[in-house]
Amino acid sequence: MGLVLEAFFCLKWKGGGHVLEKPPPCNKRGLGKAPTNKTLIFFVAAKIKEIFTLGRQYPWPRPEMCPRCHERAVWGHGFVLAYFDGFDQGVLLRRYRCPGCGCVIRVRPEGYFSRFQASIATIRFSLSHRLRRGRWPPHLSRSRQGHWLRALRRKSAAYLGQRWSQGLMVAFNWLFSRGIIPVSRSI
Numbered sequence: 001m002g003l004v005l006e007a008f009f010c011l012k013w014k015g016g017g018h019v020l021e022k023p024p025p026c027n028k029r030g031l032g033k034a035p036t037n038k039t040l041i042f043f044v045a046a047k048i049k050e051i052f053t054l055g056r057q058y059p060w061p062r063p064e065m066c067p068r069c070h071e072r073a074v075w076g077h078g079f080v081l082a083y084f085d086g087f088d089q090g091v092l093l094r095r096y097r098c099p100g101c102g103c104v105i106r107v108r109p110e111g112y113f114s115r116f117q118a119s120i121a122t123i124r125f126s127l128s129h130r131l132r133r134g135r136w137p138p139h140l141s142r143s144r145q146g147h148w149l150r151a152l153r154r155k156s157a158a159y160l161g162q163r164w165s166q167g168l169m170v171a172f173n174w175l176f177s178r179g180i181i182p183v184s185r186s187i
Contacts, residue, residue, distance in 0.1 A: 040067060042096075046109040048084055052091045060094035060107050071100035080106065085118045085140075113181045120176075123148055123183055128169050148183040155180070158187045 042063050051058050056079060065072050077097035081090030096105040111119050118126075118140070126145050129137045136145045149168075156164055156171035159180070164171060175182040 040103055040105055041114050042067070042105050042107045043110045044107055048087075048091060048109050051093075051109065052087055052089075055092050058092075058094075063096060063105055063107075066098035066100060066103065067105065068103045069098060069101040071098050073100075074098050074105065077104055082108070083117050084112070085122065113184070115184070116181075118144070124169075124172065127152060127172065127183075131168055147185075151183045151185050154185070155182055155187065 044061055046058075062076075063074050066074055074096045077095040079092040080095055082093045083090050094107040096107070097103070098105065108114065111121065113120060113123075116123070122140070126137055126140060127148060129135075130145065130149060136142050152168055152172055155175060156168060159175060160171055172182045
């Protein structure tokens, strides 16, 4: 990624064309990837309705240390809008920044997968309803629910093999218990 950034920033226009020049000195702070075994999302027990109602005044807990470099001094870094099912507007979630490594820590309520709008309970209910009854529950988008089912089939085949015979909901629970998001498209 560093090479791509250097090439992007060093592109200059000259007479209708472009020429790469010597790259400017680059501050690498915060550009490195986080270790894969460390999360930069801090989950807290919180009620999403209360977060929505209080907005910026919600008393977010501050992480004790950076999950990446274990720096003790972590400071506030503003808020970010996140969208959840049941809310027609975005919900403000708190962010913190580590002065040591420059990473951003995003605080998110428990009960939701990272990058998902629906709660884990809703996803689990939807999938079990479909697998037991052969149809989707009517209150959610069929395309979203189909996305979850296809992703679960793909993940269970990747992690448990094609011959897994204990069912997709058992695979969901097995993947979830190991910290893997069972319905995400990435493997």
